[in-house]
Amino acid sequence: GAGVSQSPSNKVTEKGKDVELRCDPISGHTALYWYRQSLGQGLEFLIYFQGNSAPDKSGLPSDRFSAERTGGSVSTLTIQRTQQEDSAVYLCASSPPGVGNQPQHFGDGTRLSIL
Protein backbone atom coordinates (compact mmCIF):
# COMPACT_ATOMS: atom_id res chain seq x y z
CA GLY A 1 0.00 0.00 0.00
CA ALA A 2 0.92 3.66 -0.18
CA GLY A 3 3.35 4.94 2.36
CA VAL A 4 3.63 8.34 4.00
CA SER A 5 3.81 11.00 1.30
CA GLN A 6 5.54 14.34 1.78
CA SER A 7 5.70 17.34 -0.50
CA PRO A 8 7.63 19.10 -1.77
CA SER A 9 10.65 16.79 -1.71
CA ASN A 10 12.95 19.79 -1.90
CA LYS A 11 12.38 23.44 -1.11
CA VAL A 12 14.82 26.30 -1.54
CA THR A 13 13.75 29.70 -0.31
CA GLU A 14 15.17 32.99 0.82
CA LYS A 15 15.61 33.95 4.42
CA GLY A 16 12.52 35.67 5.78
CA LYS A 17 10.03 33.88 3.54
CA ASP A 18 7.30 31.59 4.87
CA VAL A 19 7.22 27.91 3.85
CA GLU A 20 4.55 25.25 4.06
CA LEU A 21 5.35 21.54 4.12
CA ARG A 22 2.74 18.86 3.54
CA CYS A 23 2.33 15.32 4.86
CA ASP A 24 -0.17 12.67 3.78
CA PRO A 25 -0.12 9.85 6.34
CA ILE A 26 -0.90 6.23 5.66
CA SER A 27 -4.65 5.71 5.41
CA GLY A 28 -6.09 4.58 8.74
CA HIS A 29 -3.15 5.83 10.79
CA THR A 30 -4.41 7.97 13.64
CA ALA A 31 -1.09 9.32 14.92
CA LEU A 32 1.06 11.77 12.97
CA TYR A 33 4.47 13.16 13.90
CA TRP A 34 6.82 15.80 12.57
CA TYR A 35 10.58 15.58 13.10
CA ARG A 36 13.54 17.67 12.00
CA GLN A 37 16.85 16.14 11.01
CA SER A 38 19.83 18.44 10.54
CA LEU A 39 22.89 17.27 8.61
CA GLY A 40 24.53 14.40 10.44
CA GLN A 41 22.24 14.79 13.41
CA GLY A 42 19.55 12.72 15.01
CA LEU A 43 15.82 13.15 14.77
CA GLU A 44 14.40 16.09 16.69
CA PHE A 45 10.76 15.72 17.68
CA LEU A 46 8.61 18.72 16.73
CA ILE A 47 4.91 17.97 17.11
CA TYR A 48 2.49 15.07 17.48
CA PHE A 49 -1.18 14.67 16.50
CA GLN A 50 -3.43 11.87 17.74
CA GLY A 51 -6.96 11.68 16.38
CA ASN A 52 -9.03 14.64 17.53
CA SER A 53 -6.98 15.28 20.65
CA ALA A 54 -5.05 18.50 21.20
CA PRO A 55 -1.62 18.19 19.58
CA ASP A 56 1.59 17.84 21.58
CA LYS A 57 3.54 20.94 20.49
CA SER A 58 6.29 20.57 23.06
CA GLY A 59 9.04 20.12 20.46
CA LEU A 60 8.39 23.19 18.34
CA PRO A 61 11.58 25.29 18.56
CA SER A 62 9.94 28.72 18.30
CA ASP A 63 6.66 30.48 17.67
CA ARG A 64 7.64 30.74 14.00
CA PHE A 65 6.74 27.06 13.71
CA SER A 66 3.15 25.84 13.60
CA ALA A 67 1.33 22.79 12.33
CA GLU A 68 -2.19 21.70 11.74
CA ARG A 69 -3.93 18.51 10.77
CA THR A 70 -7.17 18.81 8.87
CA GLY A 71 -9.86 16.14 9.10
CA GLY A 72 -7.56 13.85 11.01
CA SER A 73 -5.53 13.14 7.88
CA VAL A 74 -3.31 15.58 5.96
CA SER A 75 -0.97 17.77 7.97
CA THR A 76 0.91 20.94 7.12
CA LEU A 77 3.95 22.31 8.92
CA THR A 78 4.40 26.06 8.48
CA ILE A 79 7.58 27.95 9.19
CA GLN A 80 7.24 31.73 9.17
CA ARG A 81 10.05 34.20 8.56
CA THR A 82 12.53 31.41 7.84
CA GLN A 83 16.08 31.61 9.18
CA GLN A 84 19.19 29.85 7.90
CA GLU A 85 19.21 27.58 10.95
CA ASP A 86 15.86 26.20 9.79
CA SER A 87 17.69 24.40 6.96
CA ALA A 88 17.18 20.68 7.55
CA VAL A 89 15.21 17.66 6.39
CA TYR A 90 11.69 17.70 7.80
CA LEU A 91 10.34 14.19 8.27
CA CYS A 92 6.75 13.18 8.83
CA ALA A 93 5.72 9.84 10.31
CA SER A 94 2.43 8.15 11.06
CA SER A 95 1.49 5.16 13.14
CA PRO A 96 -1.58 2.94 13.37
CA PRO A 97 -3.98 2.76 16.30
CA GLY A 98 -3.32 0.05 18.82
CA VAL A 99 -2.40 -0.83 22.37
CA GLY A 100 0.94 0.53 23.48
CA ASN A 101 3.51 2.37 21.41
CA GLN A 102 3.27 1.58 17.72
CA PRO A 103 6.02 1.59 15.06
CA GLN A 104 6.34 4.83 13.16
CA HIS A 105 6.30 4.87 9.37
CA PHE A 106 8.32 7.70 7.90
CA GLY A 107 7.98 9.61 4.66
CA ASP A 108 10.96 10.55 2.51
CA GLY A 109 11.05 14.04 4.00
CA THR A 110 11.26 17.58 2.65
CA ARG A 111 14.79 18.95 2.31
CA LEU A 112 14.53 22.63 3.18
CA SER A 113 17.34 25.00 2.27
CA ILE A 114 17.27 28.61 3.40
CA LEU A 115 19.53 30.94 1.42
Added chain:
Amino acid sequence: GQQVMQIPQYQHVQEGEDFTTYCNSSTTLSNIQWYKQRPGGHPVFLIQLVKSGEVKKQKRLTFQFGEAKKNSSLHITATQTTDVGTYFCGSNSGYALNFGKGTSLLVTP
Protein backbone atom coordinates in the same frame (compact mmCIF):
# COMPACT_ATOMS: atom_id res chain seq x y z
CA GLY B 1 11.53 13.33 28.06
CA GLN B 2 13.57 10.18 28.39
CA GLN B 3 16.97 11.05 26.93
CA VAL B 4 18.91 8.29 25.22
CA MET B 5 22.60 8.40 24.33
CA GLN B 6 24.01 6.30 21.54
CA ILE B 7 27.57 5.11 21.08
CA PRO B 8 29.61 4.98 19.02
CA GLN B 9 28.74 7.84 16.70
CA TYR B 10 30.53 6.17 13.79
CA GLN B 11 31.80 2.66 13.09
CA HIS B 12 33.79 1.47 10.10
CA VAL B 13 34.16 -2.29 9.67
CA GLN B 14 35.35 -4.74 7.08
CA GLU B 15 32.65 -6.88 5.54
CA GLY B 16 32.25 -10.01 7.65
CA GLU B 17 33.14 -8.34 10.93
CA ASP B 18 30.62 -7.92 13.70
CA PHE B 19 29.11 -4.59 14.76
CA THR B 20 27.41 -3.38 17.93
CA THR B 21 25.72 -0.09 18.79
CA TYR B 22 24.63 0.83 22.29
CA CYS B 23 21.80 2.96 23.59
CA ASN B 24 22.00 4.19 27.19
CA SER B 25 19.83 6.18 29.55
CA SER B 26 20.15 7.40 33.13
CA THR B 27 16.45 6.71 33.70
CA THR B 28 14.29 3.64 33.28
CA LEU B 29 12.88 3.43 29.79
CA SER B 30 9.35 2.42 28.94
CA ASN B 31 10.46 0.82 25.67
CA ILE B 32 13.10 0.90 22.96
CA GLN B 33 12.48 1.12 19.25
CA TRP B 34 15.26 0.63 16.70
CA TYR B 35 15.27 2.16 13.24
CA LYS B 36 17.64 1.98 10.27
CA GLN B 37 18.19 4.86 7.87
CA ARG B 38 20.02 4.13 4.65
CA PRO B 39 22.03 6.98 3.10
CA GLY B 40 19.58 9.34 1.42
CA GLY B 41 16.62 7.41 2.80
CA HIS B 42 14.18 7.68 5.64
CA PRO B 43 14.19 5.80 8.96
CA VAL B 44 12.66 2.33 8.77
CA PHE B 45 11.35 0.57 11.86
CA LEU B 46 13.26 -2.57 12.82
CA ILE B 47 11.94 -3.70 16.18
CA GLN B 48 10.51 -2.72 19.56
CA LEU B 49 11.58 -4.06 22.98
CA VAL B 50 9.44 -3.53 26.06
CA LYS B 51 10.34 -6.21 28.61
CA SER B 52 13.27 -6.25 31.02
CA GLY B 53 16.03 -8.49 29.67
CA GLU B 54 14.24 -9.01 26.37
CA VAL B 55 16.24 -10.42 23.45
CA LYS B 56 14.95 -10.53 19.90
CA LYS B 57 16.63 -11.74 16.72
CA GLN B 58 16.12 -10.88 13.07
CA LYS B 59 18.44 -13.00 10.94
CA ARG B 60 21.93 -11.56 11.64
CA LEU B 61 20.60 -8.81 13.96
CA THR B 62 20.24 -9.33 17.72
CA PHE B 63 18.48 -6.76 19.88
CA GLN B 64 18.72 -6.67 23.68
CA PHE B 65 16.99 -4.64 26.38
CA GLY B 66 18.85 -4.45 29.68
CA GLU B 67 17.57 -5.96 32.91
CA ALA B 68 17.19 -2.50 34.42
CA LYS B 69 15.60 -1.15 31.22
CA LYS B 70 18.23 1.59 31.04
CA ASN B 71 20.18 0.33 28.06
CA SER B 72 19.81 -1.54 24.83
CA SER B 73 22.07 -2.89 22.14
CA LEU B 74 21.89 -3.88 18.50
CA HIS B 75 24.44 -6.45 17.34
CA ILE B 76 24.99 -7.40 13.72
CA THR B 77 26.88 -10.62 13.04
CA ALA B 78 29.05 -10.87 9.93
CA THR B 79 28.22 -7.49 8.43
CA GLN B 80 27.37 -7.11 4.77
CA THR B 81 27.52 -4.02 2.56
CA THR B 82 23.72 -3.89 2.70
CA ASP B 83 24.00 -3.11 6.44
CA VAL B 84 25.40 0.34 5.66
CA GLY B 85 23.34 3.14 7.21
CA THR B 86 22.60 4.91 10.45
CA TYR B 87 20.97 2.99 13.27
CA PHE B 88 18.80 4.96 15.68
CA CYS B 89 17.32 3.94 18.99
CA GLY B 90 14.36 5.78 20.44
CA SER B 91 12.23 5.63 23.54
CA ASN B 92 8.72 6.91 24.09
CA SER B 93 7.90 9.74 26.44
CA GLY B 94 4.16 9.65 26.15
CA TYR B 95 3.52 9.42 22.44
CA ALA B 96 6.65 11.37 21.47
CA LEU B 97 9.62 9.22 20.50
CA ASN B 98 12.95 10.61 21.73
CA PHE B 99 15.74 9.41 19.46
CA GLY B 100 19.42 9.03 20.11
CA LYS B 101 21.79 10.71 17.64
CA GLY B 102 22.40 7.42 15.86
CA THR B 103 25.37 5.26 14.95
CA SER B 104 26.54 5.48 11.35
CA LEU B 105 27.88 2.17 10.05
CA LEU B 106 30.20 1.97 7.08
CA VAL B 107 31.06 -1.48 5.71
CA THR B 108 34.03 -1.88 3.41
CA PRO B 109 33.93 -4.85 0.98
